[in-house]
Amino acid sequence: xxxxxxxxxxxxxxxxxxxxxxxxxxxxxxxxxxxxxxxxxxxxxxxxxxxxxxxxxxxxxxxxxxxxxxxxxxxxxxxxxxxxxxxxxxxxxxxxxxxxxxxxxxxxxxxxxxxxxxxxxxxxxxxxxxxxxxxxxxxxxxxxxxxxxxxxxxxxxxxxxxxxxxxxxxxxxx
Numbered sequence: 001x002x003x004x005x006x007x008x009x010x011x012x013x014x015x016x017x018x019x020x021x022x023x024x025x026x027x028x029x030x031x032x033x034x035x036x037x038x039x040x041x042x043x044x045x046x047x048x049x050x051x052x053x054x055x056x057x058x059x060x061x062x063x064x065x066x067x068x069x070x071x072x073x074x075x076x077x078x079x080x081x082x083x084x085x086x087x088x089x090x091x092x093x094x095x096x097x098x099x100x101x102x103x104x105x106x107x108x109x110x111x112x113x114x115x116x117x118x119x120x121x122x123x124x125x126x127x128x129x130x131x132x133x134x135x136x137x138x139x140x141x142x143x144x145x146x147x148x149x150x151x152x153x154x155x156x157x158x159x160x161x162x163x164x165x166x167x168x169x170x171x172x173x174x
Contacts, residue, residue, distance in 0.1 A: 012071040014167030016079070019048045022152075022171060032148070033141040035132045038087075042080060043130040046105045047149065049076065050112035051156040056164050068165055077102070104130070115153055120146060148173055 023044035028034045034044075049072065056065050080101060084094045111126050118126065123146045133141055155171045163169065 010071075011165060011167040012068070012075055015052075015072065015164070015169065016075045016167075018167060018169050019045055019052075022048050025173075027148075027173060028145075031141075032145045033134045034145070035134050037132065038083075040132055042101060043104065043108070045076065046108045047112070047130070048152070050105075050109045051115070051149075051153050052159075052164050052169070053109060054113050055156045055159055056161050064165075065161075076105075112153075115149070123149070 023041060028044065029036050034040055053069060053072075056068065077098065081094060081098060084097055089097065108130060115123070115126075120143070124142045127145055127149065128142060131145065151173060152171055159169065
């Protein structure tokens with residue numbers, strides 16, 4: 001399959017690449033002690049993009065954003081499908097996994113909508129549902145992960161919706 005040059009340079013593709021970069025940060029796997037697995041990597045992408053989707057949703061230009069949502073959704077799931085196929089999974093397994101991942105994505109998206117209303121324990125339970133820590137080192141890592149997503153959520157709320165559409169997000173966790 002050949003990709004058009006405009007696709008490779010599209011704002012949606014830039015945003016996807018930024019989200020992947022955020023999700024692959026060493027911080028998750030070294031400091032927060034997250035198990036480095038395919039499912040965790042995908043769920044981190046889902047978490048990062050869900051907060052951005054909720055930010056953009058606040059804007060009133062729904063037609064523009066519906067297109068944006070669909071393009072990002074298509075890019076994310078196309079890339080996941082390609083990765084599953086590269087791992088050697090066949091059509092039946094890929095289709096089954098994709099159906100499962102879409103369900104998880106929408107569950108994460110709905111939970112991220114209500115993220116501000118959750119207390120620390122509820123946030124930890126939410127993250128615990130989707131992110132697996134290394135078995136031998138559970139502890140304060142969950143609270144650290146909640147703090148990371150609290151800061152990321154605040155960052156997303158402060159973003160201009162147009163900067164999200166342009167793929168201009170530069171979150172740095174300190």
